[in-house]
Amino acid sequence: MSELKTTILTDDHLELKAKMAPFAGYNMPIQYSSVKEEALAVRNSVGVFDVSHMGEFFVEGEQTIDFIDHIIPNDYKNLSVGKAIYAPLLRENATIIDDLITYKLSENKAMICVNAANIEKDWNWISAQAQKFDIKLSNHSDEISLLAVQGPKAESTLNSLGLEVSDVPTFGVKSFENGIILARTGYTGEDGFEVFCPNATVKELWSNLLSSGVTPCGLAARDVLRLEVCYPLYGHELNDELTPLDTGLKWTVKMNKQNFIGKETLENYKAKYKLIKLALNKGIPREGYDVLNSNGDVIGKVTSGTMSVTLNRGIALALIDSQKVPADEIFLIKIRKNDYPAEYLKKPFVVGGNKK
Amino acid sequence: MSNTPSELKYTQEHEWAKLEGEVISIGITDFAQSSLGDIVFLELPEVGTSLDKDSPFGVVESIKSVSDLFSPLAGEVIEVNSELVDSPENINENAYDNWMIKVKPANMGDYEELMSAEQYTSFCDEN
Numbered sequence: 001m002s003e004l005k006t007t008i009l010t011d012d013h014l015e016l017k018a019k020m021a022p023f024a025g026y027n028m029p030i031q032y033s034s035v036k037e038e039a040l041a042v043r044n045s046v047g048v049f050d051v052s053h054m055g056e057f058f059v060e061g062e063q064t065i066d067f068i069d070h071i072i073p074n075d076y077k078n079l080s081v082g083k084a085i086y087a088p089l090l091r092e093n094a095t096i097i098d099d100l101i102t103y104k105l106s107e108n109k110a111m112i113c114v115n116a117a118n119i120e121k122d123w124n125w126i127s128a129q130a131q132k133f134d135i136k137l138s139n140h141s142d143e144i145s146l147l148a149v150q151g152p153k154a155e156s157t158l159n160s161l162g163l164e165v166s167d168v169p170t171f172g173v174k175s176f177e178n179g180i181i182l183a184r185t186g187y188t189g190e191d192g193f194e195v196f197c198p199n200a201t202v203k204e205l206w207s208n209l210l211s212s213g214v215t216p217c218g219l220a221a222r223d224v225l226r227l228e229v230c231y232p233l234y235g236h237e238l239n240d241e242l243t244p245l246d247t248g249l250k251w252t253v254k255m256n257k258q259n260f261i262g263k264e265t266l267e268n269y270k271a272k273y274k275l276i277k278l279a280l281n282k283g284i285p286r287e288g289y290d291v292l293n294s295n296g297d298v299i300g301k302v303t304s305g306t307m308s309v310t311l312n313r314g315i316a317l318a319l320i321d322s323q324k325v326p327a328d329e330i331f332l333i334k335i336r337k338n339d340y341p342a343e344y345l346k347k348p349f350v351v352g353g354n355k356k
Numbered sequence: 357m358s359n360t361p362s363e364l365k366y367t368q369e370h371e372w373a374k375l376e377g378e379v380i381s382i383g384i385t386d387f388a389q390s391s392l393g394d395i396v397f398l399e400l401p402e403v404g405t406s407l408d409k410d411s412p413f414g415v416v417e418s419i420k421s422v423s424d425l426f427s428p429l430a431g432e433v434i435e436v437n438s439e440l441v442d443s444p445e446n447i448n449e450n451a452y453d454n455w456m457i458k459v460k461p462a463n464m465g466d467y468e469e470l471m472s473a474e475q476y477t478s479f480c481d482e483n
Binding site: 031034035036220223224283284286306307309336 | 394396399417420
């Protein structure tokens with residue numbers, strides 16, 4: 001096994017006695033105090049996550065817009081400068097290479113933020129596509145650190161530290177003189193910002209955030225928070241075999257666009273799966289557990305499951321065989337020897353987004 | 357540092373056993389609760405279940421993890437702490453006040469073989 005990579009803040013995490021564990025090739029903080037306290041800090045106040053493992057690519061040149069619009073199915077062309085957009089990255093057969101956010105820094109410059117585990121796979125794919133375009137592509141993943149500052153008090157906290165963010169709309173992007181680029185985006189469902197920092201600036205920002213009373217939060221709390229608001233995670237709800245139509249990402253696919261990679265396949269594609277939301281009153285669903293219909297037949301599997309700290313009940317996302325979605329909408333989850341009836345929900349478990 | 361009372365016996369799976377007359381109560385250690393973090397679910401056997409030494413007798417879940425509980429000894433379950441099933445978070449408050457099951461041991465040899473507090477402390481330090 002190759003050596004684990006570390007973020008610039010590793011010593012700071014160790015000093016806080018964080019539980020560290022390998023994640024996507026990086027030694028990452030999983031938990032500081034308690035998953036529950038950290039998650040609730042984000043829902044009720046403000047927390048900060050070191051997500052510097054994530055990758056950042058830059059696209060520059062005259063054909064930047066045409067290029068991005070070609071490699072993602074969402075509508076980048078009509079996006080305003082200074083805004084960001086979420087999309088999957090698709091192959092010709094429409095299977096999902098990764099999911100990513102693209103930031104329109106100017107007409108001729110974009111930043112793409114990708115999952116740490118997929119940096120190499122994405123880079124290889126995007127570079128191969130780039131050959132037909134007049135653009136310059138560069139990978140800055142090792143030079144940029146990323147802090148996600150999330151929660152109702154995120155705006156006031158960043159303002160107080162001299163990063164004026166009140167003028168940044170949802171999914172808006174702002175660049176600062178010291179090289180920081182931030183966007184009003186996140187993975188928790190709360191108001192908040194993802195702050196891309198040149199490596200040299202991240203230690204100071206981290207320490208200023210903690211001095212301002214921001215709760216350091218680990219990847220465990222991040223996973224609970226994203227699952228509560230039903231955001232998909234690559235490797236769980238999304239993978240190399242599924243298309244966006246199989247897994248709840250139809251909204252990111254703009255079939256009226258002239259062209260994008262995967263469009264031809266999707267024109268006649270029948271979804272193989274449906275991604276659904278289930279909640280339990282007893283028991284905690286976990287990844288890989290079987291989902292059953294009222295006859296006890298296996299019709300799908302849990303892709304992510306946890307105890308919700310906000311609702312204090314077990315919640316799950318599950319992929320169900322699209323041919324077997326029961327008309328009576330009765331679902332059960334098999335946990336060890338018992339089948340637990342699940343509540344089938346059509347809206348996310350938790351709706352965040354308050355400001356204070 | 358984890359708390360490890362000297363009057364109890366311990367397993368490598370981080371259960372404790374406490375001898376009270378002819379009955380042995382079983383729970384998980386302070387080290388275990390601290391490693392697990394917020395405990396949110398507990399599944400225990402029914403009274404009358406017979407257990408083998410080192411066999412799984414239940415499940416403890418934190419927000420992000422699922423762990424089997426292993427019986428330190430062979431015997432019959434004679435009492436189950438159903439209040440703890442309703443409030444598993446109490447284990448995080450005090451791991452040793454919150455027993456999970458009481459077992460009538462098949463033989464006392466199993467109990468005698470368990471680790472002492474001193475042995476368990478060095479086992480945790482080494483692992």
